[in-house]
Amino acid sequence: MTQTTQTPHTPSILGAEYEAIAAKYRPIFDRIRATALQREQQRELGAEPIRWLKEARFGALRVPVAFGGDGATLPQLFQILVELSEADSNITQALRGHFAFVEDRLNAPRDAANEVWLRRFAAGDLAGNAWTEVGDVAIGDVITRVSQKDGRWVVNGRKFYSTGSIFADWVDLYARRDGDNLDVIAAVRARQPGVTHKDDWDGFGQRTTGSGTSIYENADVDEENIFPFASRFKYQTAFYQLFHLSTLAGIAHAITRDAAQQVRDRRRIFSTGNAPSVAQDVQVQQVVGEVAAAAYAAEATAVRAAFAAQRAYDTHWAGDAEAERQANIEAELESAQGQVVISDLVLRAATQFFNALGASAASSSKSLDRHWRNARTVASHNPVIYKARIIGDWRINGTEPPYVWQIGAGPAKASPSEPVKAA
Numbered sequence: 465m466t467q468t469t470q471t472p473h474t475p476s477i478l479g480a481e482y483e484a485i486a487a488k489y490r491p492i493f494d495r496i497r498a499t500a501l502q503r504e505q506q507r508e509l510g511a512e513p514i515r516w517l518k519e520a521r522f523g524a525l526r527v528p529v530a531f532g533g534d535g536a537t538l539p540q541l542f543q544i545l546v547e548l549s550e551a552d553s554n555i556t557q558a559l560r561g562h563f564a565f566v567e568d569r570l571n572a573p574r575d576a577a578n579e580v581w582l583r584r585f586a587a588g589d590l591a592g593n594a595w596t597e598v599g600d601v602a603i604g605d606v607i608t609r610v611s612q613k614d615g616r617w618v619v620n621g622r623k624f625y626s627t628g629s630i631f632a633d634w635v636d637l638y639a640r641r642d643g644d645n646l647d648v649i650a651a652v653r654a655r656q657p658g659v660t661h662k663d664d665w666d667g668f669g670q671r672t673t674g675s676g677t678s679i680y681e682n683a684d685v686d687e688e689n690i691f692p693f694a695s696r697f698k699y700q701t702a703f704y705q706l707f708h709l710s711t712l713a714g715i716a717h718a719i720t721r722d723a724a725q726q727v728r729d730r731r732r733i734f735s736t737g738n739a740p741s742v743a744q745d746v747q748v749q750q751v752v753g754e755v756a757a758a759a760y761a762a763e764a765t766a767v768r769a770a771f772a773a774q775r776a777y778d779t780h781w782a783g784d785a786e787a788e789r790q791a792n793i794e795a796e797l798e799s800a801q802g803q804v805v806i807s808d809l810v811l812r813a814a815t816q817f818f819n820a821l822g823a824s825a826a827s828s829s830k831s832l833d834r835h836w837r838n839a840r841t842v843a844s845h846n847p848v849i850y851k852a853r854i855i856g857d858w859r860i861n862g863t864e865p866p867y868v869w870q871i872g873a874g875p876a877k878a879s880p881s882e883p884v885k886a887a
Contacts (some may be wrong), residue, residue: 549714
């Protein structure tokens, strides 16, 4: 009998509508799960699974029902991303930039121009990410430029870690505007002359996310799709981190699933074991139980932290600046505390579950090492040691956490507006 890693979600935690929302997408998750190993072994990008989700309007999870979306809360979003990540964590990662851009538009004034974006998401449009520049770019600086040419706005620059852009309709691009030197977000059409996407990400994990170089050469961008970076939604760093927490929790569930299946299917035993079958060996059962407990704790922590982000979203519309500031502090700290705990927890589980298996588990045909590689890659995105320090500084000194952070070469430079956060 095959055991499922999914657990029932009570209405008191995620709302009565969660199961109805999730039920629409679980058949797609099953298809994604069934083909995930093939993609991993052949290093095949997730274009087809992304298409399945796009056709189902998965990208409109957070879009209000009135505009054609599912109207999911943030805890509901991140819970369903745990389920998707258990099927294939690469697909979740590829959609990270999209959901961040959706969240930004959800926090923008509900005017006619912004309604256009909500309708686009509801119709299935997806956004990718193009923020980070590599090489000799000083902290606080950005080389990519938005400028005017022949009476139109164009983008010129080169980005790396352009996760999901290769699959997308739009690109959420960070740049600096000529003339006023304002840091901006430009929503650029992903399929147009002057835009090139390269699948040149060479990481040992999360290999099929479509993360790599994107190049912009006089690529058009409509003036109404250029937004001041200073207006970006305030809990964005927490939001990006919550994506990683949900991804790691999903990986932990995939580890539990594969560990239990491998033990069930194993016929050879050790003379030093405790039972005539591995499945009945109490020490092996203990290992799988501990891995399952780690997955439970990772999921519970990720979803709990998402409630803090929901409060930040809610207070944004309440008109109380101090309440919003406090909510954003909580969102940042809760996502950071979750990161510190979940990163080690899942990485340990990704190694520990091999204790329940034999040497054959190391066979490349099974690719069980992908769980550790994927978890290690996700956990490396935002330096966990600095997050731990930020938490400690808050607890000891009451120092407000940074909401946007920088990465670059050399000493910090003064920036005319907010600095760029690494993807």
